[in-house]
Amino acid sequence: MFFRSVLFLFVLNLPYLLFAQTVAVVSTTQIYDITKNIAGDDVKVLSILAPGQDPHTYSPVPADIEKVKSADIVIENGLHLEGKNWMKNLAADAKKPLVTASDGIVPLILEAHGEKINDPHAWFTPQNAAVYVNNITRALIRIDPEKKENFVMRAKLYLAQLRALDGWIKKEVSVIPPDRRVLVTNHDAFNYFAKEYGFVNTAPTGWSTGSEVGGGVTPERREKAVRSIKEMRVRTIFFETTINPKLIREIAADAGVRVGGSLYSDSMGDEGTPGETYIGMMRENVLKIVRGLK
Numbered sequence: 001m002f003f004r005s006v007l008f009l010f011v012l013n014l015p016y017l018l019f020a021q022t023v024a025v026v027s028t029t030q031i032y033d034i035t036k037n038i039a040g041d042d043v044k045v046l047s048i049l050a051p052g053q054d055p056h057t058y059s060p061v062p063a064d065i066e067k068v069k070s071a072d073i074v075i076e077n078g079l080h081l082e083g084k085n086w087m088k089n090l091a092a093d094a095k096k097p098l099v100t101a102s103d104g105i106v107p108l109i110l111e112a113h114g115e116k117i118n119d120p121h122a123w124f125t126p127q128n129a130a131v132y133v134n135n136i137t138r139a140l141i142r143i144d145p146e147k148k149e150n151f152v153m154r155a156k157l158y159l160a161q162l163r164a165l166d167g168w169i170k171k172e173v174s175v176i177p178p179d180r181r182v183l184v185t186n187h188d189a190f191n192y193f194a195k196e197y198g199f200v201n202t203a204p205t206g207w208s209t210g211s212e213v214g215g216g217v218t219p220e221r222r223e224k225a226v227r228s229i230k231e232m233r234v235r236t237i238f239f240e241t242t243i244n245p246k247l248i249r250e251i252a253a254d255a256g257v258r259v260g261g262s263l264y265s266d267s268m269g270d271e272g273t274p275g276e277t278y279i280g281m282m283r284e285n286v287l288k289i290v291r292g293l294k
């Protein structure tokens, strides 16, 4: 009788035992896409943030706690992108191993209220995205070593696409005269991109979109943005998909310049938009920037 019950339970759970997948829970939409590219169907990848949500100001909800409980590994961006360390805290509360995708990147330094902080927006160069790929690949191998070859093969393919993306960006931005390479957006998301591709970057809000961490839009920052636009004879400025465009429209009006549409910054786009993948998001931004500034 006992044996039959055990057998019955075993048969009942067979589909689960056979098809149980390892689970990676990630914080942002960019990390979700990069992780999916390496994981394929071998690992179930779940994202805490949905397209359009802001990682700086996000507060976890009960469903996030459940997601993290199901995780074999938790992956964050790090560099304090996740405001008040919400992803670190979720992983610690659920006692799950945490991987920081930006580990090993030498961060750019930003000043906020006289305080120096590491710029969290490291994914904005394909070179840094490659560091994310390597860290995430190692993490996936750790939780599912039998699938190592699959992960390594997909990572190689994706790294080749990132190298192609870098070459394409260099070619595209080369049509913008160097003195017109000034990028004005809502917040300091584009410093890594700017440094890599020869742009000057200025943003009224500072490094974060959250007033509690970034100090909001101080009159000085706003004035500095208007002054830079005039001094550098910028013709087009941009807003960001996750942020209300009101401030950028006001600054554009004050400085007498055009608004060149929205760029993807801290989040990718919805399914079916050009920004639904990391590479698509980068391409779409570059096309808009080149159209606006050339």
Ligand SMILES: [Zn+2]
Pocket (backbone or CB within 6 Å): 056, 121, 187, 188, 189, 207, 208, 209, 265, 266
């Ligand atoms: Zn940001």
